[in-house]
Amino acid sequence: MALRTLVTRKTLRTLPLGFRGLQTFSLPDLPYDYGALEPAISGDIMQIHHQKHHQAYITNYNKALEQLDGAIAKGDASTVVKLQSAIKFNGGGHVNHSIFWKNLAPIREGGGEPPKGSLGWAIDNHFGSIDALIQKMNAEGAALQGSGWVWLGVDKELKRLVVETTANQDPLVTKGPSLVPLLGIDVWEHAYYLQYKNVRPDYLKNIWKVINWKYASEVFEKECP
Amino acid sequence: MAASAAAAIGSPLKCGLISSQGFSGSTRSFQWRKNEKRNVRKGCRGVITAKIDLRPPPYSLDALEPHMSRETFEYHWGKHHRAYVDNLNKQIVGTELDTKTLEDIILLTYNKGDLLPPFNNAAQVWNHDFFWESMKPGGGGKPSGELLELINRDFGSFEGFVNEFKAAAATQFGSGWAWLVYKANRLDVGNAVNPRPSDEDKKLVVVKSPNAVNPLVWDYSPLLTIDVWEHAYYLDFQNRRPDYISTFMEKLVSWDAVNFRLEAAKARAAEREEEEERKKTEYEDNQADLDAREMYLESSDADDSEAD
Numbered sequence: 001m002a003l004r005t006l007v008t009r010k011t012l013r014t015l016p017l018g019f020r021g022l023q024t025f026s027l028p029d030l031p032y033d034y035g036a037l038e039p040a041i042s043g044d045i046m047q048i049h050h051q052k053h054h055q056a057y058i059t060n061y062n063k064a065l066e067q068l069d070g071a072i073a074k075g076d077a078s079t080v081v082k083l084q085s086a087i088k089f090n091g092g093g094h095v096n097h098s099i100f101w102k103n104l105a106p107i108r109e110g111g112g113e114p115p116k117g118s119l120g121w122a123i124d125n126h127f128g129s130i131d132a133l134i135q136k137m138n139a140e141g142a143a144l145q146g147s148g149w150v151w152l153g154v155d156k157e158l159k160r161l162v163v164e165t166t167a168n169q170d171p172l173v174t175k176g177p178s179l180v181p182l183l184g185i186d187v188w189e190h191a192y193y194l195q196y197k198n199v200r201p202d203y204l205k206n207i208w209k210v211i212n213w214k215y216a217s218e219v220f221e222k223e224c225p
Numbered sequence: 226m227a228a229s230a231a232a233a234i235g236s237p238l239k240c241g242l243i244s245s246q247g248f249s250g251s252t253r254s255f256q257w258r259k260n261e262k263r264n265v266r267k268g269c270r271g272v273i274t275a276k277i278d279l280r281p282p283p284y285s286l287d288a289l290e291p292h293m294s295r296e297t298f299e300y301h302w303g304k305h306h307r308a309y310v311d312n313l314n315k316q317i318v319g320t321e322l323d324t325k326t327l328e329d330i331i332l333l334t335y336n337k338g339d340l341l342p343p344f345n346n347a348a349q350v351w352n353h354d355f356f357w358e359s360m361k362p363g364g365g366g367k368p369s370g371e372l373l374e375l376i377n378r379d380f381g382s383f384e385g386f387v388n389e390f391k392a393a394a395a396t397q398f399g400s401g402w403a404w405l406v407y408k409a410n411r412l413d414v415g416n417a418v419n420p421r422p423s424d425e426d427k428k429l430v431v432v433k434s435p436n437a438v439n440p441l442v443w444d445y446s447p448l449l450t451i452d453v454w455e456h457a458y459y460l461d462f463q464n465r466r467p468d469y470i471s472t473f474m475e476k477l478v479s480w481d482a483v484n485f486r487l488e489a490a491k492a493r494a495a496e497r498e499e500e501e502e503r504k505k506t507e508y509e510d511n512q513a514d515l516d517a518r519e520m521y522l523e524s525s526d527a528d529d530s531e532a533d
Binding site for chain 1: 300304305308345398399400401435436437454455456459460463464
């Protein structure tokens with residue numbers, strides 16, 4: 001009883017957020033220079049995409065989490081629900097871009113090298129060939145209206161590859177709870193406009209030269225050993 | 226001006242078309258395009274081709290510099306807007322949509338939110354026409370007259386409106402548009418769903434919409450719009466959407482256009498009110514007739530029985 005009077009709800013609320021274990025996020029470094037993916041993706045785009053767009057998602061995600069934390073502590077259900085879209089937008093933006101940077105690699109570090117091993121075999125088995133997969137992803141990416149992503153994923157329950165698109169910053173998991181992203185291609189205009197302008201198909205054609213299949217294989221082998 | 230710009234982009238100018246569009250910024254009138262048969266015209270050989278056309282902005286492509294660059298227009302109008310027009314025409318040729326007005330195509334293909342394929346192109350054609358006309362060289366400033374009165378009434382102040390409009394534009398996540406609309410009488414439009422059914426009528430309201438959606442599908446009268454797809458501002462502002470929005474409000478908005486559209490919107494609302502009144506009177510007259518007949522039939526039964 002004495003212990004309860006010591007640590008009341010009110011006391012908890014005035015302690016710094018860190019005490020309650022609210023983790024905030026920060027911008028992950030790119031494992032390569034901004035200009036290292038040229039000419040497929042320009043250094044200007046990489047810099048703005050990373051330092052401005054991804055950073056903004058993280059900043060706003062942290063803000064939304066802080067507000068969510070406060071609302072939960074107060075038992076303010078309306079605010080908790082109201083914050084869900086901000087969390088999906090910005091948290092999704094952070095999740096998706098974190099994967100995206102790992103999906104890319106300079107050519108001299110293996111960017112563009114087709115997958116060997118079990119992922120290569122699974123792609124041939126399911127789509128016929130890597131080229132067929134690329135055609136499919138490019139077609140879906142080009143046809144996507146507005147902003148979004150095109151994904152190569154694996155259904156970890158069914159052990160099957162899938163190609164999916166998501167709108168805005170919805171992560172792949174919103175299309176199926178057992179879907180794990182292997183490769184995501186950002187088709188928001190900010191991902192290509194400065195270089196490719198309105199010609200999204202050219203961006204999609206060229207990005208495959210710097211796609212990091214090694215990372216995709218690692219994730220695949222973990223889900224489908 | 227705009228004619229040569231259009232030619233520079235490589236758009237073939239069709240015979241007999243140009244005069245009806247009007248290229249001079251100062252003389253172009255901002256018409257409310259209700260049921261306008263923009264898509265039926267004679268080609269050079271007198272053959273009627275039912276097609277939607279790409280209208281140039283009512284100013285030259287560099288007229289809004291430095292606030293919106295010529296380069297932006299070359300891509301935004303010359304590529305994006307043009308592609309929406311071309312792709313829409315490809316989609317509707319040989320279908321029943323081929324003979325309909327652009328507004329009708331939009332409403333039909335909106336399909337209560339379960340979008341049919343031509344919707345994106347049709348709505349984006351309309352949206353971009355509306356957007357070019359929402360701006361003018363030397364734009365910005367404040368509205369006046371009745372428009373300002375309504376803004377003060379419905380937003381508290383002009384600043385209140387500006388803040389709300391800017392916030393809507395900044396928080397439309399992903400691609401989309403922000404709008405000032407005149408919300409008038411709600412007729413039962415079978416193909417539309419009103420997302421704000423609790424508002425009073427005849428108000429100015431700020432709304433935002435995703436991707437190609439526009440307030441026509443909610444039966445509102447749009448007065449002003451800003452395009453917040455990234456392609457609208459990325460060459461000039463990159464990620465800095467708030468700066469783009471501020472520049473739009475301070476330097477580009479055509480309050481003339483908004484005024485003109487408000488007048489048209491009010492006229493349309495008045496027309497509908499009259500129509501509703503007329504229908505109501507007709508219905509009441511019909512009911513009165515039916516009641517009179519019933520009474521007559523009842524009284525004639527009584528006569529018969531008495532005659533016996």
